[in-house]
Amino acid sequence: MTIPRLLVVDDDTELREMLTKFFQGQGFAVCPASTGAEIAAAMERYRIDLILLDVMLGDESGLDLCAQLRTEQDVPIIMVSALSSDNQRMQGYAAGADDYVAKPFNPDLLAARVKAVLRRGNRAASLTYRKSAGVYRFEGWSLDARTGEVRAPGGYLVSLSRRETALLKALLANPMIPLKREEIAEALDPDRDPQRVMDAAEGRAIDVLVGRLRGKLEANPKEPRLIRTERGVGYVLACEVTQE
Amino acid sequence: MTIPRLLVVDDDTELREMLTKFFQGQGFAVCPASTGAEIAAAMERYRIDLILLDVMLGDESGLDLCAQLRTEQDVPIIMVSALSSDNQRMQGYAAGADDYVAKPFNPDLLAARVKAVLRRGNRAASLTYRKSAGVYRFEGWSLDARTGEVRAPGGYLVSLSRRETALLKALLANPMIPLKREEIAEALDPDRDPQRVMDAAEGRAIDVLVGRLRGKLEANPKEPRLIRTERGVGYVLACEVTQE
DNA sequence: GGTACTGCGTAACAGATTGTAACAAAAAGG
DNA sequence: CCTTTTTGTTACAATCTGTTACGCAGTACC
Numbered sequence: 001m002t003i004p005r006l007l008v009v010d011d012d013t014e015l016r017e018m019l020t021k022f023f024q025g026q027g028f029a030v031c032p033a034s035t036g037a038e039i040a041a042a043m044e045r046y047r048i049d050l051i052l053l054d055v056m057l058g059d060e061s062g063l064d065l066c067a068q069l070r071t072e073q074d075v076p077i078i079m080v081s082a083l084s085s086d087n088q089r090m091q092g093y094a095a096g097a098d099d100y101v102a103k104p105f106n107p108d109l110l111a112a113r114v115k116a117v118l119r120r121g122n123r124a125a126s127l128t129y130r131k132s133a134g135v136y137r138f139e140g141w142s143l144d145a146r147t148g149e150v151r152a153p154g155g156y157l158v159s160l161s162r163r164e165t166a167l168l169k170a171l172l173a174n175p176m177i178p179l180k181r182e183e184i185a186e187a188l189d190p191d192r193d194p195q196r197v198m199d200a201a202e203g204r205a206i207d208v209l210v211g212r213l214r215g216k217l218e219a220n221p222k223e224p225r226l227i228r229t230e231r232g233v234g235y236v237l238a239c240e241v242t243q244e
Numbered sequence: 245m246t247i248p249r250l251l252v253v254d255d256d257t258e259l260r261e262m263l264t265k266f267f268q269g270q271g272f273a274v275c276p277a278s279t280g281a282e283i284a285a286a287m288e289r290y291r292i293d294l295i296l297l298d299v300m301l302g303d304e305s306g307l308d309l310c311a312q313l314r315t316e317q318d319v320p321i322i323m324v325s326a327l328s329s330d331n332q333r334m335q336g337y338a339a340g341a342d343d344y345v346a347k348p349f350n351p352d353l354l355a356a357r358v359k360a361v362l363r364r365g366n367r368a369a370s371l372t373y374r375k376s377a378g379v380y381r382f383e384g385w386s387l388d389a390r391t392g393e394v395r396a397p398g399g400y401l402v403s404l405s406r407r408e409t410a411l412l413k414a415l416l417a418n419p420m421i422p423l424k425r426e427e428i429a430e431a432l433d434p435d436r437d438p439q440r441v442m443d444a445a446e447g448r449a450i451d452v453l454v455g456r457l458r459g460k461l462e463a464n465p466k467e468p469r470l471i472r473t474e475r476g477v478g479y480v481l482a483c484e485v486t487q488e
Numbered sequence: 489g490g491t492a493c494t495g496c497g498t499a500a501c502a503g504a505t506t507g508t509a510a511c512a513a514a515a516a517g518g
Numbered sequence: 519c520c521t522t523t524t525t526g527t528t529a530c531a532a533t534c535t536g537t538t539a540c541g542c543a544g545t546a547c548c
Contacts, residue, residue, distance in 0.1 A: 086353045093356040099343070109330045112337040145484040146420050148472060159467060161534060162475045204496090205536050211498060212535090222497085231495065231544075405524055448506090449526050455508060456525090466507090475505065475534065 004118055005029040007042050009062070010054040010080070019052065022107050023114075034058075036065050048075055050118055052110075055081035055092070063095045070096035075194040076117045080105070116164065136172040138241045139226060144170055163188060164213045171227065171237035181206045210235055248293040248362055249273040251286055253309075254324070255302045258474055263296065266351050267358075278302075280309050292319055294362055296354075298335070299325035307339045314340030320361045324349070380416040382485045383470060385461065407432060410456045415471065415481035422474040425450045454479055 006023055011018040011034045019032045032041045035057065042048065051069070055062040066077055078099040079092040092100045098117050101110055136143045142152030148165050150158045160168065170179065170187035179187075185200035186192055200206060214221045228238045250267055254260040255278045264274045275286045279301065286292065295313070300305035310321055311466045323336040326347040336344045342361050345354055381385045384397030392409050394402045404412065414423065414431035423431075429444035430436055444450060458465040 086350045089353060090356045093360040098360055106330045109333060111336045116337045116342055146484075147469075149469070149482070157467070157469075162473075163535070200536090203537070204498095207496065208498075208536075211496095229496070284503075409527070444526090447527070448508095451506065452526075455506095473506070 004049040005031065005046055006032045006114070007039065007048045007051045009033045009039055009051060009057070009065075011035070011056070012054070014056075019107075021223075023111070026111050028114075029030065036060050036068075039065065039069075043075075050076045050078065050114060052114070053077055053097075055078050055088075057080055063091060063148055066092070066095040066097055072223045078110075078113065079108075087117065120236060134244045136241055136243050138175070138237070139239045141226075143172060145169060158216055160213070160216060163209055164216065167209055167213055168217075171235070172241055172243075175237045175241040178233045178236040180234040184234065206234075249275065250358070251275045251277060251283065251292045251295045253277045253283055253295060253301070253306070255279075255300070256298070259298075263351075269357070270355050272358075280304050280312075283309065283313075288320075294320045294322065294358060294360070297321055297341075299323055299327065299332075307335060308342055310336070310339040312431055322357065322361060351384050378488045380413075380487050382416065382419070382481070383483045387416060389413065395425040402460055404457070404460060407453055408460070411453055411457055412461075415479070416485050416487075419481045419483065419485040422477045422480040424478040425429075428478065450478075 006028050008019045008023070008030055009064050010019065010032075010232050013034075015032065016032050020032050023030045031046060031048070033039050033042050039051075053062045053066060057065070062079060062081070066079065069075065069077065071120065076098045077096065078097075078101060079097040080101050080103060081088065081092075082103040089100045099113055131168055132140055134145060136145065141150045143149070143165075148160075150165070150168070166188045167184065170184055173187075180201075182197060182201040184206050185197045189197050189200070210227060211221070214224050217226055218224045224238055226237060228236050230236050249309050250272050252260055252263045252267070252274055254263065255275075257278075260276050260278065260347075264276050267274050275292070277283050279344050283295070297306050297310060301309070306323060306325070306439070310323060313319065313321065320342045321340065322343040322345060323339075323341040324345050324347060325332065325336075338380055343357055345357065378389060380389065386395045387393070392404070392410070394404050394409070396402050410432045411428065414428055417431075423447075426441060426445040428450050429441045433441050433444070435439045454471060458471055461470055462468045470481060470483055474480050
């Protein structure tokens with residue numbers, strides 16, 4: 001499976017490093033940050049599964065950053081603060097936070113909550129398409145994420161089945177990134193049932209589905225240019241993708 | 245848009261009624277329950293968006309019920325308990341709970357957390373359309389909810405039968421949200437008679453009705469663009485809807 | 489260079505799900 | 519009461535999706 005990646009945002013150097021080490025020990029990949037600019041840089045470069053966001057950030061307000069992040073995407077956010085009155089917590093929720101943890105906190109408890117939120121949330125930069133995404137465009141093609149409509153470069157509608165559309169969405173959410181069959185299977189499974197994901201990954205269903213989608217998108221399905229095979233890994237959407 | 249429905253599980257009658265009234269006042273639909281059997285019955289009959297689950301339930305353990313629910317489905321669960329040590333909270337998370345609230349609690353804070361989890365979680369689409377809604381508009385079409393009049397993009401009236409109109413209203417109340425046949429059947433049944441709803445859902449009546457409505461709304465009923473099929477789930481209205 | 493193994497492409501098939509024409513029954517209107 | 523409309527049921531067709539089996543290409547090993 002993919003290793004979840006946290007973004008730990010705190011202007012307190014000691015706490016940031018402690019959290020970074022602790023979560024790395026828990027099996028997470030961790031990016032530390034201390035300002036809004038560093039948050040933006042990290043999210044540009046990595047796929048972030050969850051943000052731990054301190055409320056007090058020197059010149060900046062974690063609440064404002066949280067609200068701003070919420071206008072752009074749907075990544076889970078847990079706010080961390082020394083302030084813990086009910087009113088302040090509700091401000092955090094109103095800003096769009098998924099959870100709220102008061103300092104000082106038990107790291108093991110924080111880890112449990114991080115895992116609970118990760119289990120629940122649609123991982124923003126993971127295999128589900130971003131909330132803000134309306135229309136994906138790639139090589140003259142387009143997919144309207146909300147209606148499911150796919151148009152070929154000539155502008156005419158192309159009819160995809162439900163599974164074909166789901167596969168295309170997973171690929172579009174991760175352009176240029178090779179996806180393993182397990183990752184594709186998980187993205188396609190609404191319940192993320194482990195047994196069903198494993199069955200799909202180990203069988204040929206993903207391969208057949210990729211072939212069927214290629215048949216509809218590729219000029220020459222025998223020499224695919226959009227959906228390429230990464231031997232020993234899986235498949236990759238090998239083109240630039242823009243979204244509105 | 246859609247009214248979220250809570251399942252409030254507590255064997256304490258007073259607290260259960262207090263929570264029920266409080267959340268109804270907050271705009272939620274609420275089902276009360278006090279045992280595992282009542283939970284099962286409610287979830288069989290309704291679509292539950294979130295469960296508030298007390299840890300202490302007379303003969304039953306909320307933790308065990310939580311873990312059992314987690315093997316079957318993914319509904320968000322907030323556990324409520326007088327016990328609030330870190331270890332007990334982690335037991336709750338380990339059992340699959342999304343959040344944990346210690347008694348006594350501030351109802352406003354609880355509501356904020358419920359809303360945060362709902363924002364995050366799989367929000368079940370409610371099938372009730374707003375009574376205040378006057379005219380729905382979608383892709384050039386319009387439906388006046390009060391008079392039942394439907395107008396095509398050219399402005400001329402289109403005659404729909406009573407059931408066709410009811411189906412269209414249910415779809416318009418939940419744009420972009422796939423609806424199961426059971427949900428459609430329940431929305432169309434004024435008495436919400438369980439037996440009749442089940443009969444309609446298991447037969448082909450909904451499918452035939454969808455086909456008839458498509459025949460009146462779609463430019464090409466064989467390649468529907470407004471009412472799309474979500475294979476294995478049901479049907480979805482795949483377009484933007486505005487209402488006055 | 490030859491052989492064996494692995495991974496991938498894909499045609500064909502089977503089962504499940506959905507589309508829909510036709511008909512019957514129920515409901516509504518005159 | 520008769521006619522028309524609406525709605526549910528039935529039966530068959532079409533579509534979707536996973537599985538199976540076979541072939542081919544790539545890779546490793548001798």
